[in-house]
Amino acid sequence: MKTPLIRSSELSELNSCNVWLKMESAQPTGSFKQRSIGNACLKYVEKGAKKFISSSGGNAGISVAYMGKALNIPVTVIVPKTTSQKAIDLMLQQDAEVIVQGESWVEANELALSLVNDEAIYIHPFDDQYLWDGVATIIDEVIADGIYPNAVILSVGGGSLISGIHQGLKRNHLDIPIYAIETDGTASLNTAMKMGKHIKLEEVTGIATTLAAKQVCENAFLISQSENVQAMTVSDQDAVTACLKFLDDHRTLVEPACGATLSVLYDKKISFSPTEDVLVIVCGGASITFEQLSKYAEQFSLKTVA
Structure with missing residues (x-):
């Protein structure tokens, strides 16, 4: 669904430019994954899918489950042990079968792939052209709202968001920098860019x-090598602090994966001119709760308001 585009007075004043928030957190499932996964599910149904199989640590699986219920198609999601109970509960609420397998997404994904057949179609959480096609509509909506951004800031996990945003920028003839943000512990794109190779991290x-992909999809890496992509990393504490500030400023709860992007603006890590329009993808996060965010805040000795 089309999401709001909001000018943030707080972040605009703080960064001396015009900061525009594309509120993908307002999607029915709480994250931009609804846009990407939703498009993929619809395309595969057109091709005859009778069941969806997916692997996910959270947002992608929740969106597959949502689409399965909406389309009356059974869904099985394989999740790693690191997946929050909140995320699992949200999948179960949509009548999906949820199987916990392995310590990481890689192990969960192996089981998911083994369940695929001619009718049970695999929905990849980040590496599929249909996903990127869905994400690209974000830029179409921004342009339709009359904003032609001078830069885009977004988080990078597996790479579907940057892949789709890049596609949307290209078809709207926008040649602007993309600031790709990761946390220190999940910096698969940042590390690959430094090495000039499509490498896989030993651990995240x-x-x-939800940023914890050991390797970004090849398309995301290729974009980083050929386009104006500026990779940055932030600490977990920076991400949580930004989540808390954003909750106060915009009354919206987002997960640390999204907070990572917001933190570079709250901490003024990039310089923009007063006339520039900066687009921020508020990717959201369905499985975060205030209780969990408060626990993270306590972990980093940050203040919260009950």
Whole structure:
């Protein structure tokens, strides 16, 4: 669904530019994954899918489950042990079958792939052209709202968001920098860019679990090598602090994976001119709760308001 585009007075004043928030947190499932997964599910139904199989640590699985219920198609989601109970509960609420397998997404994904057949179609959480096609509509909506951004800031996990945003920018003839944000413990794109190779991290760590892909999709890496992509990393504490500030400023709860992007603006890590329009993808996060965010805040000795 079309999401609001909001000018943030707080972040605009803080960064001396015009900061525009694309509120993907307002999607029915709480994250931009509804846009990408939703498009993929619809396309595969057109091709005859009778069941959806997916692997996910959270947002993607929730969106597959949502689409399955909406389309009256059974869904099985394989999740790693790191998946929050909140995320699992949200999948179960949509009548999906949820199987917990392995310590990481890689292990969960192996089981998911083994369940695929001619009618049970695999929905990848981040590496599929249909996903990117869905995400690209974000830029179409921004342009339709009359904003032609001078830069885009977004978080990177597996790479579907940056892949789709890049596609949307290209078809709208926008050649602007993309600031790709990761946490220190999930910096698969940042590390690959530094090495100039499509590498896989030995491990991913930290609380931004929805960014925890050991390797970004090849398309995201290729974009980073050919386009104006500026990779940055932030600490888990920076991400949580930004989540708390954003909750106060915009009355919206987002997960640390989204807070990572917001933190570079709250901490003024990028310089913009007063006339520039900066687009921020508020990717959301369905499985975060205020209780969990408060626990993270306590972990980092941050203040919260009950």
